[in-house]
Amino acid sequence: MGRTATIFIAICMAVISASAAAVLVFQLGRPVGEAVSLSLAFMCTMILLHVLFTRARDRGALSDVVDRLEDRISDIDEDVGNLEGRLTGMESNIPHRTRMEIDPLFAEVEVLGSLVKQMAEAMSDLEARVEDQHAIMPPPQQHGLPHYGEQDVPAYSPASHGMQPGSEPVPAAPQHQPLQQPHVYADERPVPPSGSAQKSRYDQLPAQAAEWDQTQQSNGDPAMREIINAALNNNRVELHLQPIVSLPQRQVKYYEAYTRLRDSQGELLEAKVFLPEAIRSGRIARIDNMLLFRSVQVIRRLTSRSRSTAMFCNLSSLSLVDETFFPGFLDFVKANRTFADVLVFEFTQEDVAQMGVMELESLSALAELGFKFSIDGITDMKMDFKSLAQRGFKYAKLHCDFLIGRRQASHGHIHPSDFGDLLHRYGIVLIPDHVETESQVLELLDLDVSLAQGNLFSPPRPVRAEVLQGAPAPAAAQEGRRDGRVAANRPRAAAS
Template identity: 35%
Template sequence: MIRISTIFIAICMVLVAASLGLILYSVAGLTASESAIVALTALTFLILYNAVSMRLRDRTDVGSQIADLSRGTADLARQVAEFGRRLAAVEGRVASANSAGAERIQAVVGEIGELGVLVRQLAVSVASHDDMLSAGAPPAPPPGKPANEPPKELPFPAEGANVAAEAVAPSVVATASAVATEKPAPSRSEAQVLNSLKAAVEENRLDIYLQPMVSLPQRKVRFYEAVTRLRDENDRVLAAEDFIGIAEAAGLIGRIDHMVMLRCVQVLRRLTVRNKDVGVFCNVAAATLANPATFAQCLDFLEANRALAPSFVLEFKQATFRNLGPAESEHLAALAQRGYRFSIDHVTDLRIEPRELADRGVRFIKVPATLLLDPRRSSTSDIHPSDLSDLLGRFGIDLIAERIEGERAVVDLLDYDVRFGQGFLFAPPRPLRPEGASATGGTSPSKAQESNGSSNGPPNGSDKPAAVDGPAIATPRATGNAALARRAAGPG
């Protein structure tokens, strides 16, 4: 739009030219045409003068604007340079902090590696002493060390060596304890087993035994597996593998699984009172998963106990997962939606698809130690056993080595980065006892717990839960192993 000042200047120029023409017409005596020509000439000169003056003024304004712009650009360049300097200083600090952190991490990794080597050496030494004691030969001094020279002190405290030594439980003692706890029933026909099974289900003579799963190499109890045992009318014990097939054929496996789930939940509630980090593994048969009516009853019970889902793991066989039908897959998805996690046992080969298992809710896989350590069986697998734990860990699945019966197997499994172990080396399955019952009969519960914790507790130095029963066993064999380990560790 035309500015008001420009309009005003134009009006003034017209008035000045008209006034000049009137003055010349009235005073100088010029004719009207001559006066008009003079007035138009004056108006033209005024217009030209105004245009030239405005052009000069615009040039001056543009020059000042360019100068202001150059000054602003210079200020902006100075600010950018200052920001660049500050950014370079921050990058230098971050690089120095990263290098310092990497050096600290490398130092810590080196110390952890040295500690792991020392622990392995201690385990090998204890295993060699155990083998010597089994053979009846006196323990020989370490190579390159005179027999009369006092042992050197290890870089870690003597208490840690004592704990590691007392954690070593000989497989012979564990096996003897398991044999003493369970009274095996003589061989009998399927009809007799079926009759005993029906009577046991009706009279609630299904017992729960707990076997711990420990972390490696600390041997701290992290989980318990519930193992089912049947007592006949003469209180003779039948193992699960002796009656599970007959129960599935007779259609009783659903009732058995429901009873076992009920007992496992009761055990888990008692365990979580003392330790919130302990979980329970409960075995579920494929027939229970495939039967809609039986599964609906179990699902209602599990739905009512969803608060225990993070600590309650449902365990299935590898064959069950490989032969899942539409109904079984739907039932597994229903359990996974309610927060329950799954475990796979009875693994016969290492052809495992971890991504598919993780999508179905599997968080644990139990592989026999012999399968992991046998090179002939691992050569036919899709993956080397040393890489299995890392592969499963990428998908959130933990590897558990089961049926461990010797210290040498533990040393080899540590090289495979196995985090959890289970077997008679750590503890055999032990039966439950009623709440508050004493394991020693006449002694008080506190003394009974002290006796159980010192002789039969899990080999991690922690107390055994009150739900597990087991007689106190104090053998010279275990005491001798602890003394040998303390002697190898040096004076406290």
């Protein structure tokens, strides 16, 4: 096509030159030689102009092609740079991700090892107690003698001990009074003083504890206890999370973890349904164990996504004095003390008010590791929150209706609307919960509340199974006798 156009242009130039020569000869009367010379010069000029225009057009087209090529090369360079960045990121992230996936397994294996060790020590101590009890067991009663219970043991007579008449009588054995703290730890069992009467007092502790355990079991709910056992043994325990949001932005700042059980029909049981029986039957430590492990799994997932959202984990104060649960729990949090900034242990105000020396020592051990605490279910605003702040409590949860005056609470000399300022003075953050309506939010904003929790923002939702993949099934603790004895003496509900 280009060659044909060139030939056509050349013919046109020739025709134009011949026409110009004819005009010069016939119209202007110029000599033929001069007319031919002028026509040839005119033809050469047209050819030169055509060549210049053609070269300029070709040069422009070549320049456009070079520009497009340079753009394509720059795009390729950018893609290569992105690919190099991704390869570098993969080389740096693969070892870190592998370590993050393997470290939890090592930590969980260590915790399981410590639990097995504690179980073996507890069994050894129990066997030693049984052997000691058998060693001091009295001879069988003769026929015709009356049978005495634990509270009506008769005084020793001289004849029963082979003493001669006139000898000094042996004093009667002291009657045993119910002990206030029947839960005796293996490493803290008091050394019995000398004397057979005092020695029998300590050796009969297992018998009294067994009697209390049987009494507590008889007062419980066998059907609910069976549901709890079946849910724990068949892994029908679910972890639900409810967000704690900031106001007025309503951005998620924290999560609170709840434990839910499913019965054999698949119905979901809330904590207020099964917790009383779990405390009575001594299963609360095992439930807290599962809640802790699964909460740590969720925290690991959040931190792996560079999210520093903290999580509130509800615990029972009974777990703080459980000799089977708490040592392994303490070893586990020591191995995972990097989560101290994102894991908050929460207790109810009722539990905190009834904490004794052992519970407070357990709290101090956790506070020394950097963990913080939260108090939930506040109904008494006259509590000594200053001492709680000194023990590591950094958060306090109050029903929003108490705060805005829709419910009456025991608040002493401080108005509920000023309760947040009082807590802030001690370094404690107030979190109103049970927020259900927008009108409650508006009244909370008038009180300069920065955090809130409730079904208005989101109800508790179950955690996906893939998030909890790899969470170990907590070892079945010795929840029978010792946990039952603690629950018998200290029956109180735990937050969940």
